[in-house]
Amino acid sequence: MAELTTLARPYAKAAFDAAKEQNAIAAWGQALAFMSSLAADGAVKNILANPGLSEERKAELFFDIAEEQTPEALRNFLLILAESKRLALLPEISALFDLYRADLERTLNMKVSTAFEMTEKEQQQLAEALSRKLERKVALETAVDRSLIGGVVVNTGDLVIDASVRGKLAKMANALGS
Structure with missing residues (x-):
């Protein structure tokens, strides 16, 4: 690729x-x-x-x-x-x-995976927070991934924000294993 x-x-x-x-x-x-x-x-x-x-x-x-x-x-x-x-x-x-x-248009499409379905209000709040942080207009594509246990994983291109319970557990297991 x-x-x-x-x-x-x-x-x-x-x-x-x-x-x-x-x-x-x-x-x-x-x-x-x-x-x-x-x-x-x-x-x-x-x-x-x-x-x-x-x-x-x-x-x-x-x-x-x-x-x-x-x-x-x-x-x-x-x-x-x-x-x-x-x-x-x-x-x-x-x-x-x-x-x-x-x-050029200062827009960004982001994929958001959550353990549970997000409401419209939650999606709007997340999009607004990401827009402020990244200084771009953010459009979200949401998906449900039950394996996350809880939290959210946001990714676009090279940027990945893993705030999921599964991600935190993996970091803890890695820290304990080293």
Whole structure:
């Protein structure tokens, strides 16, 4: 995964810079997300891996499916990806593009795992506290994980905040074991 991200990074940065220059970040983001879902499809993966098809024809496959939804600049971007044999990187490019967009907009999507279902009020309070602490607008995606016993685990990218009972017990066991 890290290798694919490394390969995708310059393309994602170029796409983001082009979208920003055209003042079309939202449109590029939607189009890249759509192209990403296509590239992640099993049948499309097989087509992209087919050495019998020209790279240009592989790019045309995306144009045919997307029809009129593909702006000219994005079409050119996809042709460059095809020439470089990088169409399979579209999911990673789209994910990185979204990270660049979130950084520009000062937003952050965080996954919150709790042992029990959180109420709307609790979610709102947690989002507000995280927004103040991180100085960004925070959107939460919640999930229930009964193995946490109690507390909460919050993560996004490289940041993990483990305030769960399971995490505290693991730290105690580690401290006692050393």
